[in-house]
Amino acid sequence: MSWWDDALHRATVEVILAGALGGLVGVQVVLRRLSFFTMALTHATFPGVVAASIIGVNLLIGGAVAGGIIALGVAALSRRRGQDAAAATGVLLSAGFALGAGLVATQSGFSRDLSSFLVGSILTVSTTDLATTAVVLAVVATVLLVCARPLLLVGFDRTGAQAAGLRTGAWDIVLLLTIEIVVVTVVPAVGTILALSLIVAPAAAARLWSDRLPVITAMAVVFGVGSGLVGLWVSSHWNVAAGASISLIATAVLAVSWLSSRLRWLPTQLRRIPASAAPAVPGRSDGGSSAAARPAVVTQ
Numbered sequence: 001m002s003w004w005d006d007a008l009h010r011a012t013v014e015v016i017l018a019g020a021l022g023g024l025v026g027v028q029v030v031l032r033r034l035s036f037f038t039m040a041l042t043h044a045t046f047p048g049v050v051a052a053s054i055i056g057v058n059l060l061i062g063g064a065v066a067g068g069i070i071a072l073g074v075a076a077l078s079r080r081r082g083q084d085a086a087a088a089t090g091v092l093l094s095a096g097f098a099l100g101a102g103l104v105a106t107q108s109g110f111s112r113d114l115s116s117f118l119v120g121s122i123l124t125v126s127t128t129d130l131a132t133t134a135v136v137l138a139v140v141a142t143v144l145l146v147c148a149r150p151l152l153l154v155g156f157d158r159t160g161a162q163a164a165g166l167r168t169g170a171w172d173i174v175l176l177l178t179i180e181i182v183v184v185t186v187v188p189a190v191g192t193i194l195a196l197s198l199i200v201a202p203a204a205a206a207r208l209w210s211d212r213l214p215v216i217t218a219m220a221v222v223f224g225v226g227s228g229l230v231g232l233w234v235s236s237h238w239n240v241a242a243g244a245s246i247s248l249i250a251t252a253v254l255a256v257s258w259l260s261s262r263l264r265w266l267p268t269q270l271r272r273i274p275a276s277a278a279p280a281v282p283g284r285s286d287g288g289s290s291a292a293a294r295p296a297v298v299t300q
Helices: 007-031 035-055 059-077 085-105 112-119 127-146 148-156 158-163 168-207 213-238 242-271
Strands: none
Touching: 007 035, 007 127, 007 148, 007 168, 007 213, 035 059, 035 085, 035 168, 059 085, 059 168, 127 148, 127 168, 148 158, 148 168, 158 168, 168 213, 168 242, 213 242
């Protein structure tokens, strides 16, 4: 019996790879405020999964196709005058999930594979799943590294990017499809319902600790891998669903980071309070004092 034949060993490798993958792309999701879009993708893959189950093909292929259609649809609709990305995402999310529910109604019910796709089944991942996650991690890391400059320019200064000759729409599609690939890849670990927490929570927690992009990225990867490992340990020792455990640990990391950031900023805020009550300035609701604004993210 080899080391890879043990389900817990395979699960350990999978949470490391999936945690690193979620942390990497999660930085872009958090900085570009694409959490709602990511949530929509996790749900919009559902009709593709149901259709794949009905016709008898790999569920991940069905989810990837459905997610890709949603990503391209959001990119196309959000470019129309007077139409914002949030509205387009909400409409496509509802339509996609409704389509999936309609397809399920034509069947006798959820199959075991469909259930594991929704909530995750990390203890059943195969060596093929591990290889897929490793390849996707390498590809996504390469894309984010090579395309870091245009992606950041488009995200933080869209007008400047257009003036520099960048095709902002094309770079939006690159990022949206990258997020979609990550969503589909981490599904075996935590399922479509809980994938959002593994992608967003580690990056959001890392953002609370630093304003430097390299530091945020490194911390997001560490938080993602750590959440996966601790969640898997909790699952194996207390017989809790692995996907739920990983999601709760990632959320706890975000909560602790938020609390720590509030405590770190408290002395600064207290120093801004004058010894005697200052008269309120008209037009200000904070009574003459304001919380220190977080500096902008820097890339170096």
